[in-house]
Amino acid sequence: MSANNPFGQVLVALVTPMLADGEVDWSGVEKHIDDVITAGADGIVVTGTTGETSTLTDAEKIRLVEVGKSVSAGRASIITGGGSNETAHAIELYKASARAGADGVMIVTPYYNKPTQAGVLTHFRMVADATDLPVILYDIPGRAGIPIMYETILRAAKHPNILAVKDAKGDLSEVSRVLNQTDLMYFAGDDANVLPTLAIGGTGLIGVTANIAPGPYRTIVDAVNNNDLATATAEHQHLEPLVRAIMTHVPGTVATKYVLHGLGRISTPRVRLPLVGPEEHEAAVIEDELDLVKNVAGVDFSNFRPDRNAAAGGALPKVAGTTR
DSSP states (O other), X not given: OOSSOSSOXXXXXXXXXXXXXXXXXXXXXXXXXXXXXXXXXXXXXXXXXXXXXXXXXXXXXXXXXXXXXXHHTXXXXXXXXXXXXXXXXXXXHHHHHHHTTXXXXXXXXXXXXXXXXXXHHHHHHHHHHTOSSOEEEXXXXXXXXXXXXXXXXXXXXXXXXXXXXXXXXXOXXXXXXXXXXXXOEEEEOSGGGHHHHHHTTOOEEEESGGGTOHHHHHHHHHHHHTTOHHHHHHHHHHHHHHHHHHXXXXXXXXXXXXXXXXXXXXXXXXXXXXXXXXXXXXXXXXXXXXXXXXXXXXXXXXXXXXXXXXXXXXXXXXXXXXXX
């Protein structure tokens, strides 16, 4: 991290470990944050998509920032990624996150409402106006229903607090175009695109698979920083079957928790409804993909003990909903 980049380069889109009843496993959260930082992450995004932000309460979101800040102890930035598709609610959440110690905020494109680009831009500007924290815009049309259009990104880049984009749109030609015309930093939001994004001038990643293997992503980023494409490419190739296992068969959160639990790193693979654990055929495909994973530093699948029964279904938490 530096004055020019307050976020870091290897950012983990953190899962939120939970107990069997669906309540947050706070000791598990602490352990997992420490594990990924120790293994090479220099940024943690809590309450993002992978963290199940849609089914966390506001109180849980703020506590995740507080816990992250305490555990990181200055070793990694803590970015809050929850947001809201209601601008007023998003502003409240980010103000509360700033008070809790967040180092930055990640604003997702308003989802479900499907506003015009004028509405998207106004949303971003008003949230950025309401905080002094550095801002990452999250462009994920597959979940939000709409993209952040190129012209909107250029206009948003003029805001002094908007410093970066997490790109899950996958249009690398547009990424190059924006990088050529703005000072925005770009973070790969699709795990398969980490190396391509870095190769065209991107800053880093906000990765799901990094929950399992942050070390190899540290190696990729450091290698690119040192103009060592051969090392970066080798790590990219080693990670490819793991990325495919995590990102292609069930929601990334579900697959990641299934694998982390099978490796003994979290106490349960529980997710909150409407997410559910992998069905038998889905779990089988994930396990088949994992059989192809070789030479990934920090991951030993010879000790992988998946538990399909523990992963089955989903939980209804005691306090439901993203209440204010």
